Amino acid sequence: MGCDIELSPSSCRPLGPHPDSTIHSFAPHDAMPNTRPRRLLRNSKACDFCHKRRIKCQPSSLDSTRCQNCADFDLVCEFTRPSRRARSINTSNAPDANPEPRPSGRTGTAEDTWSVAKNDRNSDQPLSSTWQRFARASTPVVKKLLCLYQEIVHPIFPFFDSVHLEQRIGRLEHVHNRSFFCSVMAACAVTSARLRDGALRSSTSGAEKPFDIVPEAYYCAAEEALPDDLLHCHDFDHLRGYALLALASIQDAQIAAMQKYIGQYFTVLAINNWHDEACWPQDLSIEEIEERRRVYWSMYTLDVYSAIVWDGCVHFQEAHAKVCYPGVANVQPRASQDGTHWIVGWNFTTDLYRILEHDLSRLRSRSSKFALGGRPSIPPGSLIVSSQDLANELFSSLPAVFKQLPPATGDVNQDIYGFQAANIQATMALARIVYLTLDEDVDLDKKCSVVSDVLSTFHQVPNAYLRAISTPLIYHIGGIGTILGSVMEGPMSYSSCLRVRDLLLSMAALLESLEAVLHQSAGAAQSLRQLVSRVQEYMDSREPRATEGGDDVHRPSNLSGEGTRVTWDNAILNDLSPQFQLPEELLQDWEWPFTMSNNYLSFQF
Structure with missing residues (x-):
């Protein structure tokens, strides 16, 4: 199939009034003052073709008998459908009028004419x-x-x-x-x-x-x-x-x-x-x-x-x-790399969704009020390990070409493998989020660890493949927003707040790389950065002063032991500081538009 055909610019531009839609003026009534502005009237009826497409109808610059759309597609510009304005005229004075029957109780809208055009449409009827x-x-x-x-x-x-x-x-x-x-x-x-x-x-x-x-x-x-x-x-x-x-x-x-x-x-x-x-x-x-x-x-x-x-x-x-x-x-394409066809990676993504289906079913059964069989008596954590181990085992057996994320080359036969690798990584990220919700005792560190791993994966995927995943990727990121939202609504220490701040900034950077092309994500990164600024100001106001001995209890320490935790930079942060909760007014203006609406994928405290 050839790819050297150019699109006609006129076939896609917005359309305006039909050439027959002439503008008329009328003289003001004698009783009216001369200063009253003249009112303009025009015929707003579009041709049948433009009306069916529900787009504007504008005159053609080259053909005075047709609108631009009909001229572009070499169609006859017709006005055969009945006018809605004619219904208000007394039919006794119009013997040739033959209005279309309409269901009783409905007002005259554009949907009425549209429904007439769609009457008795069946799959075996010709266009x-x-x-x-x-x-x-x-x-x-x-x-x-x-x-x-x-x-x-x-x-x-x-x-x-x-x-x-x-x-x-x-x-x-x-x-x-x-x-x-x-x-x-x-x-x-x-x-x-x-x-x-x-x-x-x-x-x-x-x-x-x-x-x-x-x-x-x-x-x-x-x-x-x-x-x-x-x-x-x-x-x-x-x-x-x-x-x-x-x-x-x-x-x-x-x-x-x-x-x-x-x-x-x-x-x-x-x-x-x-x-x-x-x-x-x-x-x-x-x-x-x-x-x-x-x-x-x-x-x-x-x-x-x-x-x-x-x-x-x-x-x-x-x-x-x-x-x-x-x-x-x-x-198609039939080419393979190292004897491996791209459909093998595509089928593996289907395997992941089959695992996800069962995890979602267990999650909903656990939350449902109508689970007649009761909750299964499974040791804590064993369910998550089982499903995650299965996914990891399947992934480990994949050919190496589906585990690599090379830059896009513009060659369809090569890039299709990058498409599969990127889609696999995105699906495994979604699986990790679902796995996390199956754990009833998940803590802040585990949530942040999962978010950090998922964000790191997305940052490694070349932008060209992220664009290929397109809008669904925004909802993958929405799952990350759900997790971080649950963290920020709960009690945090100073060090954990710093960790969440860095994750939010990483999330904002990922969204900024997509905003130029995915219009659904417009403004989301800026909203995240504004939230980070507010959180930072609140943290600065709470930051404790150094003790008399000159030691800051939140300063990184080279000592390890009880009461310390390893963070994302492998630095040991003392986490014995008191817990606090971010004020509600700090978060209420954060309108994260892509959080998932699934009530099952939520976290309770």
Whole structure:
């Protein structure tokens, strides 16, 4: 699939009024004073195409008969939908009027017209002529975005076989096939959003050229192609479309929409029994089987991830799965390093999420009021060691290529291994946070130790791969914020407060490296630094003066023994100072926007 096609700037810029939307003026009433300003009226009705996309409609500079959008995509500019203003006119004076029927009790809104356009949409119905023209005219842009999808999204969410995808696009299948059009538009929405957020691109994809892409346009197009009735949804491309729309929703922090599309994905999966390979069509090619396997396990990991971060439900547990792991054959790119294929590292990440699913289940059973079996009688700490040892054992058996974090090269065949290594490290960091919450007797030192290890790992990952993980990384960092928040709300000594301060500064530095590209994290680093300044001022006001003998009880000492603890710098700090608690007003203005909303991942004192 070629990658040398440039995007049309006019196809993505904001749109304004239609050329027919002329501005009229009227003379003031005779009884009104002449000083009254003249009121301007204009026709605000957009053409049918722009109205369906829910975007502005502006005149074309080259074609006076069409708006800019219709001219860019070579469409007929039509105004065939009924006007809402006409409903207030007496129909007896308008014999040709034929208003559309509307449900009773609803007010006239844009949603009414939108619902008429979506009536009786099923997966086996062809695209409307308007969307067919749009799909045909936008094919060069779609090819470019799908090529970039294979570079920046496919390493983590390999939903398409690149050869099969290129063949289908070459046949213009997305122009006539509603379900394939849905999955293609959703893939374009995810890709353009990742590009906006600074995702890594190869040296051959024109990375030096600016892209003016509007992800919302492709998102709306994919939504328009969804079926109205999930009971009639039997096409894998629609299933893949729901999965991609969930990813696009996460990218823009639209969590409610993400939950909606994850739920619809698993509903369609259950209706068709596609969690069992025996229920798949018998005439599938090897490439199509591998596509389905990768989509299934990708959405399993996303389902567990969302359950951890947003306190959701795990829709399909691993015990429900009768789907094999993806194999090495027929997976793009085919290149391997030292005889190891990148899909091996991808499958290992799935193993980690299967472990996470069981740890989350135990954690919720412990906290649930409806655990009929009671709490398991397991010695303290043994559960954490068991699951963590299993993860570590699996990691130790991985090929060395997945344990290294080399800089990004711009070569897709090499960087895909860096993608896997970075995703593995991020998932293991999330696992450590969940492991920590399983320990009921966790103390301040252990919390700070876990946070320090996780932050150190993220600082070692090259920024290009952190951008590849993209918005989900922000919620990984949110787990760190949850732990540090619990530390700051509890009693601390002077030395422990210093340690938390340094961890907050490390967290701020990590966020600053991402703020230039991930707009969801904007302002978070500055907020953390302001908190550190307030904490530092409070600590300075409490810092004890030297004793008469000239010794400061908080000064590092070279002596070790009872009552001392080793800190992050291997310095021995005397921790016999009295405990204190940070004032509530010191923390109440800290609006950390990415803390996880999971009630189970909390710490009690």
